[in-house]
Amino acid sequence: MRATSIIYRRELAAYLRSPAGWIVAAAALLIEGILFQIRGLSQEQLSADVLRQFFWSMSGVTMFAAIILAIRLVAEERQTQSLVLLNTSPVSDLSIVAGKFLAALTFLGGILALSVYMPLLIKVNGKITASQIIVGYLGLWLLGAAYLAIGLFASALTRHQLLAGVLGALFGGVMVMFYQLGKVLDPPFRDVVSHLDAWWGHFQGGFMIGVISLENVVYYLALTYFFLLLAVKTMEAKRWQ
Amino acid sequence: MINVTNLSKFYGAKRALGPVSFQIEDGEAVGFLGLNGAGKTTALRMLACDLRPSSGSISVDGVDAVADPHQVKQRIGFLPEAPPLYPDMTVIDYLRFAAELRGMRKADHARRIPDVLERLQLTDVAADVIGTLSHGYRQRVGVAQAIVHEPKLLILDEPTRGLDPVQIIEMRETIRQLKESHTVLISSHILSEISQTCDRLLILGRGEILGRGTEDELTATQLDVKQVVAMVRAPDDGRDVAGVLGKIPGVTDVAEPRTMHGTLTYVIDCDQDVRAAVGRALVGAGLDLLRLDSVHSELEQTFLRLVGEGGHASN
Numbered sequence: 061m062r063a064t065s066i067i068y069r070r071e072l073a074a075y076l077r078s079p080a081g082w083i084v085a086a087a088a089l090l091i092e093g094i095l096f097q098i099r100g101l102s103q104e105q106l107s108a109d110v111l112r113q114f115f116w117s118m119s120g121v122t123m124f125a126a127i128i129l130a131i132r133l134v135a136e137e138r139q140t141q142s143l144v145l146l147n148t149s150p151v152s153d154l155s156i157v158a159g160k161f162l163a164a165l166t167f168l169g170g171i172l173a174l175s176v177y178m179p180l181l182i183k184v185n186g187k188i189t190a191s192q193i194i195v196g197y198l199g200l201w202l203l204g205a206a207y208l209a210i211g212l213f214a215s216a217l218t219r220h221q222l223l224a225g226v227l228g229a230l231f232g233g234v235m236v237m238f239y240q241l242g243k244v245l246d247p248p249f250r251d252v253v254s255h256l257d258a259w260w261g262h263f264q265g266g267f268m269i270g271v272i273s274l275e276n277v278v279y280y281l282a283l284t285y286f287f288l289l290l291a292v293k294t295m296e297a298k299r300w301q
Numbered sequence: 302m303i304n305v306t307n308l309s310k311f312y313g314a315k316r317a318l319g320p321v322s323f324q325i326e327d328g329e330a331v332g333f334l335g336l337n338g339a340g341k342t343t344a345l346r347m348l349a350c351d352l353r354p355s356s357g358s359i360s361v362d363g364v365d366a367v368a369d370p371h372q373v374k375q376r377i378g379f380l381p382e383a384p385p386l387y388p389d390m391t392v393i394d395y396l397r398f399a400a401e402l403r404g405m406r407k408a409d410h411a412r413r414i415p416d417v418l419e420r421l422q423l424t425d426v427a428a429d430v431i432g433t434l435s436h437g438y439r440q441r442v443g444v445a446q447a448i449v450h451e452p453k454l455l456i457l458d459e460p461t462r463g464l465d466p467v468q469i470i471e472m473r474e475t476i477r478q479l480k481e482s483h484t485v486l487i488s489s490h491i492l493s494e495i496s497q498t499c500d501r502l503l504i505l506g507r508g509e510i511l512g513r514g515t516e517d518e519l520t521a522t523q524l525d526v527k528q529v530v531a532m533v534r535a536p537d538d539g540r541d542v543a544g545v546l547g548k549i550p551g552v553t554d555v556a557e558p559r560t561m562h563g564t565l566t567y568v569i570d571c572d573q574d575v576r577a578a579v580g581r582a583l584v585g586a587g588l589d590l591l592r593l594d595s596v597h598s599e600l601e602q603t604f605l606r607l608v609g610e611g612g613h614a615s616n
Contacts, residue, residue, distance in 0.1 A: 066401045070387070077389045145385035145446065148349045149402040150371040299353045301312065 063151035067159025068166075071133070075167040080132065085171045088125040092118055096178050107186020108270075114178055115196040115268045119259065122204045126168055127232055130211025131224040133160040134295070138219035153295040157288055161212055168204045172197060192270035199267020202280035206258060207232055209287035216294040235283075236260070258283060302327045302454060302484045303348065308357035309508075310343050317343045318508045320357055327453075330480045332499035333488035334604060339505040341488040342382060345458045348486065349379035362453060375404060378452035378483075382459045384443025388432030392423055392442055395431060396449050403450035410449065417445050421475065437468035444475060448483070455483040461494055473498060492604055504604060531579050532566045532592035542567065545586045551575040564591060 075081035095117035100110040137143035146156050179193045214228035215221075235258035242254030254261060258280075266276040302325050309319025318340035325331050333341045346352040348359060350370040359366035359373075366373040387395055396417065400410035418424045421441045426434060431442060440460065447455060460476065461469045476498045479485055489495050495502060496516055504512040504519070512519050533542060543555045546569055554570040569579065576593055583590045 063402065066398065070390075070398055074387070074389055140386075140388070141381065141383040142385045142387055144351055144379070144381045145399060145402070147351045148374055148377065148379045148385075149399075150374040150404060151402060152371075299351070 061155075063149075063155035064159040064162070067146070067151070067156055068163045071160050071163030072166055075129070075163065081129070081167060084125055084128050085167075085174070088121050088171050089174055092121045092175055092178070095121075100178075100182075107182050107188050108192070110182050110186065111179055111188050111192060111196065111270075112268055114182070115200065116264070118172075118175060118200055119203055119263055119268070122168070122172065122200050123207045123232055123236075123259075125171060126164075126204045126207035127211040127214075127225065127228040129164050129168060130208045131215045131221050131228055133164060133212050134215040134291070135219055135221045135224040136215075139221070147299070153292045157212065157216075157292045157295065161208060161288060164208050164212070165201075165205055168208060169201060172200055172204065189270075195267055195270045195272045198272065199263050199276070202267075202277065202284075203258070203263055206235075206280050206283040206287070209284040209291070210235065213287045213291040213294065216291040216298075231287075232258075255279075302329070302362060303486070304358075304360040305348075306358045306360075308344070308347065308359060309355050310340075310347060310352065311355045316508055318347075319355075321505075321508075321510050322357075323503055323510060323513065325484060325486065327484055329501060330476075330485040330487070330499045332495035332502045333486065333505055334490070334492065334495045334502050335488075335505035336490055339490075340508040341490075341505055342458055344505070345379070345456050345486065345488055346381070349377055349381075349456050350374050351379070351381075375450070376453045378447030378450065378455045380443045380447045380455075380457045380460060382462060384439055385446070386431050386439060386442060389430065391428055391430055392434075392445075393418070393427040395442065396445055399446040400449045403452075405450055413449060413451065417449050420448075420478070421445050422471075436463055437465070437471075440464060440468070440472065441475070444472075444479075448479065453484060455479055455485045457485065457487045459489055460487060461489070461491065469494075528595065529569045529571060529576055529579060530566060530592065530594055531569060531583065531590065532564050533583055534589035534591060535560065535563050535565050536588060540586065540588070542583070542586075542588060545582050545588070546579065549575055549578045549582050551578065566592075 096114055099117060100113045105113075134143065137146070176193075176197070179188075179196070182188055183190070183193065210231045211224070211228040214231060215224045217227060218224050235256075237257075238253050239257035239260035242250045242252075242257070245253055262276045262279050265271075266273055304324050306322050307320040308322070310317045321344070333344065335341045343352065347354050348361070348366070350366055350373055354367065361373045362376050364372045364376070387398075390398065393414065396414050397410055400414065405413070415424075418427050421444055423438070423441055423445060426438055431439065434442065440463075444457070444460065447457070457476070461472050464472060473494070476485065476487065480498070485499075487495065487499060501515055502513065502519060503510055531546070536542065542558070542565060546552055546555045546567060551571045551573040552569055552575055553572055556568045556570075558565040558567045569575065576595070580590060580593050
């Protein structure tokens with residue numbers, strides 16, 4: 061736990077010190093601002109629909125931002141060989157992965173927090189409840205956590221950040237295609253495959269419309285855990301190679 | 302301190318090291334000498350628990366490095382070939398981070414870090430961002446992170462790599478100081494580094510230990526032909542210096558001397574170490590002996606023979 065905290069503080073400081081972190085934050089907020097203007101404010105709609113449009117576009121921005129934030133976490137350290145310091149210190153791979161993941165999740169949480177003025181504008185001018193906003197943000201945070209874990213796993217696979225980005229986008233892309241894949245399958249595979257989808261069923265059909273369900277929360281936590289576990293095992297395996 | 306038994310490492314089907322076995326005692330400074338690709342870095346990474354061995358065992362201070370790497374890591378300071386630095390951090394923040402990772406409490410590293418900074422002459426750049434430092438300073442920061450937690454064993458992989466001559470001399474002095482308080486294991490392909498800083502050598506080639514022992518032991522067992530250089534003040538009476546040298550048992554040939562500033566320098570071929578006999582003979586003949594030495598580094602000759610007359614190791 062202590063090692064996780066030490067690595068967490070270093071990684072979070074690295075995000076705050078590096079231009080890359082701020083560029084990702086600025087780009088995410090700019091893109092979301094533009095999409096919010098185009099999709100949410102350019103036509104007359106019910107305020108609940110405008111909020112749905114916001115969470116719809118913000119979920120895509122969150123997924124991309126999470127992958128981009130995560131790809132440097134291990135790959136960059138392998139490339140600069142600073143990972144040796146962590147590997148030769150008495151800390152476990154789990155502590156390394158957990159510290160890095162939590163730092164990225166905190167930074168991503170900061171980006172999400174900076175976007176909150178948009179739903180607040182809807183609330184001030186429309187008829188939505190605070191709980192709809194909170195549930196939507198909980199969904200974004202869980203979705204972001206899952207995609208950070210996917211990006212972290214991709215980052216653990218290679219020393220090249222570009223390749224890690226491509227792999228992360230590929231894995232993340234596959235996770236949002238299960239729903240479409242499920243449609244062409246016959247039962248019972250249809251239900252099983254559709255439920256693996258990371259966006260359509262669990263976000264669009266739940267958090268995005270202000271509905272919180274235990275199943276969706278557990279799904280995102282399990283997805284995050286799964287990819288973090290893969291990242292830990294990958295780092296362990298690399299020592300044997 | 303270190304007990305390595307039948308250690309080997311394979312990258313896929315390719316053997317990088319081993320099986321090798323060796324021991325290193327407490328307080329020793331041991332040099333890993335080998336050409337590039339000989340397996341030095343692989344061996345050191347396994348000793349530092351950065352890499353797991355394919356087979357064999359490593360025991361550090363009585364602790365099994367494979368079964369209990371965390372215990373071993375607390376006893377080791379490791380400087381890899383490229384120092385493991387974070388360019389965005391200041392030197393002092395980086396050393397705090399390294400100390401905390403190794404389990405040091407705040408009070409302990411607050412006391413220790415100023416000492417380390419002073420010892421490595423980093424005090425003036427303590428607040429500087431590592432990314433702005435010169436290569437020499439970065440290398441020193443690398444050494445600082447390796448010793449900040451006061452490890453028993455210090456593993457330095459090519460510590461003078463990429464340094465300029467002045468920095469090499471400074472680093473050599475630093476290593477000499479570190480020898481006083483640590484067991485030190487250094488790898489290098491530069492013979493002079495190893496011979497000047499280590500008590501004992503392990504010569505690696507093609508993933509195997511080709512020779513081991515002190516410099517004298519290695520040269521005594523491996524060297525059978527020598528050249529000796531002797532410089533004397535040119536005698537006023539025209540005495541036959543070459544004749545004196547030629548009569549020494551073991552001398553096979555004496556080349557024409559080189560004359561410079563009133564001195565004569567002879568290169569003497571011999572089939573055994575004749576330096577002592579040459580010294581006695583020249584002084585006994587009333588000549589002023591100014592210099593007496595091997596023409597080439599004995600260790601260099603030994604090394605080249607062991608690794609196959611300078612041929613590169615195959616791994």
